[in-house]
Amino acid sequence: MESFFVNKLADIGGMVKKEACVEGYADLASAFTKKLERSKQTFLAARTEENAWDFYYNYNILYRLRYKGEEAYLDMTKVEGFLSYFSDFGYSLKKDVVNETFKMLEDKCQFTMDEAAALPESCQFVAKSVxxxxxxxxxxxxxGTLITELVDGTQSDVTNEYGRFAVVYDSYSGDYEKVICLNSEENVSFKITGVDDGLVAMDFAQAKDAESMVYTFNNVPIKTDAAIYADVKQITEQKIYQIDESGNGELDERPIIVKSDNYVPVDSVVLSETVLKLKEGENAGLKVMINPSNAxxxxxxxxxANPSxxxxxxxxxxxxxQGSTVIYGIAMDDRDKIVSCEVSVVADMGDIPVCEEHSWDDGIITKELTCxxxxxxxxxxxxxxxxxxxxxKATGHQTKEVRNKKDATCKAEGYSGDTYCKDxxxxxxxxxxxxxxxxxxxxxGKESKxxxxxxxxxxxxxxxxxxxxxxxxxxxxxxxxxxTVTKATTSENGSITEKCASCGIVKxxxxxxxxxxxxLRTVSYTYNGRAKKPSVTIKDSSGKVVSAHNYTVKYKNNKKIGKASVTIxxxxxxxxxxxKPLKLFPKERLYQERLWHNRKGLL
Incomplete structure (x- = not known):
């Protein structure tokens, strides 16, 4: 039994070992994070009972690694001894951060499965116990029929008409956990027999009136061949179990702790004395302070460790x-909350040194101060x-914060916020x-029209x-x-119109x-061997001369005697x-033509 507490309380040896411990927790947490993701995908692909248990196991281990890793980090950074009189080197701030992490883990990281990943009926049970x-x-x-036997040190997994019963090795704690899942509300009973000296912990979970109830006992000392007896009704209705400490058949009733949704757990335990020196037959009282006080x-x-x-x-x-031993106080709420006092027993008071000047230890807080x-x-x-x-002395309200602050909007009132003490x-x-x-x-804005x-x-x-x-x-x-231009012809007027393409209005x-x-300026010529190109005048219907850039002139056969033409x-x-026609005459013919034209009054 003593070796159990030695392992629990022993200093692992200086800052180097503490740092290695923290690093080890971090490495393990990283590995189990990856393992958890793989088991999650496996479960979602095939929602079998085996895959569900594998996911739960990895989740549970990762949760505890995170929690213990934070505790180890806090322990590593704590300043003790001579240096602590000058500064805590930021320890209080680190403690606040770690406590926030603890709260987050407790509030948000407990194992649950939402409806989208619901377990098959084969994985759902009336009650579960570990x-x-x-x-x-x-x-x-x-x-009275024996349903099954769960043997420590041997992993097993049995499913029958009563439920599922398994022995699972917990690599985190080194324990073989006995997991019991019951299918029905039958009053099943348990006999828990010690195979070595140690502390027994039992959690029995059951949904009751839409609330999750956990019935538990922790840190119950048990010796080899001693036994604990309980059945479902004793646990859930009478809230007791029975223990045969000596193995002689004499049973002693013990209370069971009931943890509902509003259960306040123990955070820490402080002992009034850490060292006692007594003479044989003398008595001394040890006082314990539980934190928080409303646990x-x-x-x-x-x-x-040695009652003799x-x-x-x-x-x-x-x-x-005469001799030396250690007295342990263990919180019934949590097997990890342990305090100890070193006790030395001497033959008589004369053997106890009388101090001319006391040498005080670092002291322990026996009453927590508040603001x-x-x-x-x-x-x-x-x-x-x-x-x-x-x-x-009381600290006073050192750290303040504003809560419930709300900014005013265009229509709704705001609120400046209430001031609270964070401590x-x-x-x-x-x-x-x-x-x-x-x-x-x-x-x-958006264009609506x-x-x-x-x-x-x-x-x-x-x-x-x-x-x-x-x-x-x-x-x-x-x-x-x-x-828009509509071109004029030799018979119809044209137009130039400026018009809106959208609404059709004419500007x-x-x-x-x-x-x-x-x-043509001249319609006939006397042939002289040269090309004849009389000028052209074009007038519109209003009598105005049309500009030359609005037409081109081309002459044909205008160098030979005979008929020529002008194309406009x-x-x-x-x-x-x-x-237009154009004529070229020989010299004699031209004279006669002109004479004829004169007689006719054409020239």
């Missing part, structure tokens, strides 16, 4: 015979064991209401806070004028008069072709 310690567990039906379970289990030297009953130490209440620290002389108490959670000041700002936070050249458009804005809307008028856009329109006449091709604002 028993830890070097013990064998016999499970009996209500009629649901306040009981302590006492144990002496010093015995302990309900905190009362009795010196039996408004004083605390107490107890020091023990390492020579004679005498104690003295020192009062610790004791007391409300120091009440905040005030803040009037609504009346100022909307408009978005960039497009503008045109004849009508105004519209744009709508929405307040991103309250959803109110407002509208804005958009100006008309300019006309999109387009110029301007100009008529192009048609071509009325085309005249209209262009620009005109279209069409006009042909």
């Amino acid at each position: 028993i830890s310690c070097p013990v064998n567990v016999s499970v009996y039906a209500e009629n 649901t379970e306040q009981k302590i289990s006492w144990m002496s 030297i010093a015995a302990i009953t309900d905190g009362k130490v009795t010196a039996v015979t 408004t209440e004083r605390g107490e620290k107890t020091y023990t002389c390492v020579i004679c064991g005498e104690t003295k108490n020192e009062e610790i 004791c959670n007391k409300k120091l000041n009440t905040g005030q209401a803040i009037a609504a700002t009346g100022k909307h936070t408009w978005d960039k 497009a503008s045109s050249c004849t009508e105004k458009g519209e744009k709508q804005y929405i307040c991103s806070v309250c959803g109110e809307t407002k509208k804005e008028s958009l100006e008309k856009i300019s006309h999109a004028y387009k110029t 301007s329109s100009k008529t192009i008069p048609c071509v009325k006449s085309a005249t 091709k209209l262009q620009g604002n005109y279209t069409g072709t006009i042909k």
Whole structure:
């Protein structure tokens, strides 16, 4: 039994070992994180009972590695001894951070499965129990029939009509955990037999009235061949179990702790004395302070590593015979919350040194101080064991924070927030209401009606806070004028029109008069061997001369005696072709032609 506590309380040896311990926890947590993800994917792909158990096992190990890793880190960074009188080197801040991590782990990282990943019916049970310690567990039906035997040190897994029963090795704690899952509400009974000296822990979980109830006992000392007896009704209704400590058949009833959803766990345990020196037959009392003070379970289990030297009953130490031993106080709530006191027993008081000057130890906090209440620290002389108490002044509200703060919006009132003390959670000041700002936070707006050249458009804005809307008028856009030319011909007028392509409104329109006449300056020539190119005059229907850039002139056979022609091709604002005849005469013929024309009055 003593070796168990030695392993629990021994210093692992200096900062180097502590740092290695923290690093080891980190490496293990990293490995189990990857392993958990693989087992999760395996379960989601095939939701079998085996895959569900594998996922639960990895999740549970990772949770405890995270928790213990944080504790190891805090232990590594704690400053003790001479240096602690000058500074804690940021330890208090680190402690706050670690405590926040603990709270997060407890609030959000407990193992649950949502409906989307629900277990098959084969994995669902009426009640579940886990028993830890070097013990064998016999499970009996209500009629006394042996259902199964769970043997410590041998992994096994049996499923039958009563449920599932397994022995699972926990690599984190080194224990073989006995896992019992019951299918029905039959009053099954258990016999837990010690195979070695140790501490037994049992958790029995059951859903009751839509609330999860856990019935538990922790840190119950058990010796080889001693036995613990309990059945389902004793656990859940009477809230007791029975123990045969000596193995002679004499049973002693013990209470069971019930943990509901509002259960407050023990955070720490502080012992009033860490060193005692007594003479044979002398008694001394040990006081324990449970933190927090409102913890649901306040009981302590006492144990002496060697009762033949010093015995302990309900905190009362009795010196039996000369020697040294250790008295342990274990929180019934948590097997890891252990305190100890070194006890030395001498033959008579004369053997106890009388101090001319006491040599006080570093002291322990026997009453936690708060912001408004004083605390107490107890020091023990390492020579004679005498104690003295020192009062610790209340700190006052050192660290404050504002809670429930709410910003005012365009329509809703705000709140300046209440001031609280972060240490004791007391409300120091009440905040005030803040009037609504009346100022909307408009978005960039969206065009609800497009503008045109004849009508105004519209744009709508929405307040991103309250959803109110407002509208804005958009100006008309300019006309999109387009110029269209209808070319004039020799018989029809043309036009130049400037018109809006969107609405069709005409900005301007100009008529192009048609071509009325085309005249050659000379219509006949006397042949002289040269090409003849008489000038051309074109007039429109209004009598105006058409500019030369609106047409081209082409001459044909205008160098030979005979008939020639002039082709006028209209262009620009005109279209069409006009042909005019041209004659070239010999010299004699030209004279006669002119004479004839004179007689006719044509020349």
